[in-house]
Amino acid sequence: MELKICFLPGDGIGPEIMEQAGTVLEAVAEKFGHTLTASSARIGGVAIDADGVPLPQETIDACKAADAVLLGAVGGPKWDEIDPAIRPERGLLAIRKEMGLFANLRPAQLFPQLKHACFLRPDLVENGLDVMVIRELTGGIYFGEPKGIEEKDGEKMGYNTMVYYEHEVERIARVAFEAARKRDKRLCSVDKANVLDVSRLWREVVIRTHADYPDVELTHMYVDNAAMQLVRNPSQFDVIVTGNLFGDILSDEAGCITGSIGMLPSASLGTDGPGLYEPIHGSAPDIAGQDKANPLATILSVAMMLRHSFNLTAEAEAIEAAVSKVLDQGYRTGDIREEGCELIGCQKMGQLVVEAI
Ligand code: NAD
Numbered sequence: 001m002e003l004k005i006c007f008l009p010g011d012g013i014g015p016e017i018m019e020q021a022g023t024v025l026e027a028v029a030e031k032f033g034h035t036l037t038a039s040s041a042r043i044g045g046v047a048i049d050a051d052g053v054p055l056p057q058e059t060i061d062a063c064k065a066a067d068a069v070l071l072g073a074v075g076g077p078k079w080d081e082i083d084p085a086i087r088p089e090r091g092l093l094a095i096r097k098e099m100g101l102f103a104n105l106r107p108a109q110l111f112p113q114l115k116h117a118c119f120l121r122p123d124l125v126e127n128g129l130d131v132m133v134i135r136e137l138t139g140g141i142y143f144g145e146p147k148g149i150e151e152k153d154g155e156k157m158g159y160n161t162m163v164y165y166e167h168e169v170e171r172i173a174r175v176a177f178e179a180a181r182k183r184d185k186r187l188c189s190v191d192k193a194n195v196l197d198v199s200r201l202w203r204e205v206v207i208r209t210h211a212d213y214p215d216v217e218l219t220h221m222y223v224d225n226a227a228m229q230l231v232r233n234p235s236q237f238d239v240i241v242t243g244n245l246f247g248d249i250l251s252d253e254a255g256c257i258t259g260s261i262g263m264l265p266s267a268s269l270g271t272d273g274p275g276l277y278e279p280i281h282g283s284a285p286d287i288a289g290q291d292k293a294n295p296l297a298t299i300l301s302v303a304m305m306l307r308h309s310f311n312l313t314a315e316a317e318a319i320e321a322a323v324s325k326v327l328d329q330g331y332r333t334g335d336i337r338e339e340g341c342e343l344i345g346c347q348k349m350g351q352l353v354v355e356a357i
Helices: 014-032 045-051 057-065 088-098 112-117 166-181 197-210 223-232 244-258 296-310 313-328 346-356
Strands: 002-010 035-040 068-073 103-109 130-136 148-152 155-159 186-191 217-222 239-242 265-269 275-279
Touching: 002 014, 002 045, 002 057, 014 035, 014 068, 014 296, 014 313, 014 346, 035 057, 045 088, 057 088, 068 088, 068 296, 103 166, 103 244, 103 296, 112 313, 130 166, 130 244, 166 186, 166 197, 166 239, 186 197, 186 223, 186 244, 197 217, 217 223, 223 239, 223 244, 239 244, 265 296, 275 296, 296 313, 296 346, 313 346
Parallel strands: 002 035, 002 068, 068 275, 130 239, 186 217, 186 239
Antiparallel strands: 103 130, 103 265, 148 155, 265 275
């Protein structure tokens, strides 16, 4: 199979982690007999410096011409003071919009080897922690109209509107059912249907869509309870699907619990067209250029890419197993360091994963 990938290294540690993810992708392509056709483009601060904007048209074209896009991270102190309209982070929002990415998949997995980093009591994660939060990315209260701040009855009033159309709920529900099919086949839809009308419609559409996925078990939970259950008994969840606002909060909560920001990948998908894969962490300017970054979140994003954009399950599992093996062997980057383990840099970590593949 031909894998046409567009690499967007970005800023800070972006180029370092991307280089390692690239060599891992080459290794897995070679092992399984795929042809890798790679392109590379600028986004974020490097694009501001070279092109005057965080997302040049050339980059948009390169992304749309690829089968999948792998992104490092953007931003850094160098661009903190510039016009907010062209800040590096604008490039991220713009590329998601340009590519029509409405589904954000954020797995929060606690590797057994990194249990010590978890913020929860050991007995609470005895059965592991492997939750995939799927967040609707382009609708809901962040985009709903009307919105604004107005004068009313002699004081200011601020308001936003949480809006979901049936088609928006149905398409994110389908992504979630499909993702659950590739995992433990359990989907929990999170809403606030006891209070919000928009949530009642959400629930109705999710239940209706379930008819096409009878092999997946569907449950529903109110968002306040879900926030609580994630820290009380996270192993009860397989896949969670929810709207933009609730997903923003729950995906960060689920990821943070694992205690390992350098280990968490993500995927953003549209109806068709290329998906975008990236680590959830930022550009870590404090350690950029020092060979200290953990490339595993980006390497695991490559695994997500193979699984979701190419349906290459064995290839994805090969990467995940290689990462697990390197952790088993006791190698750690600074962010996941542990007494008794060998501290290594970004390049060595990438090289070890390649060897394990
Ligand atoms: P950050 O995620 O970059 O860093 C937070 C802390 O985690 C830092 O101490 C950093 O050294 C550490 N860290 C992050 N990733 C690591 C890795 N792979 N290996 C080892 N340590 C790692 O968040 P921040 O410091 O709040 O933001 C820095 C810059 O990144 C800002 O300009 C911010 O706007 C940007 N940012 C970008 C994205 C993105 O590109 N998706 C996301 C968040 C922040």
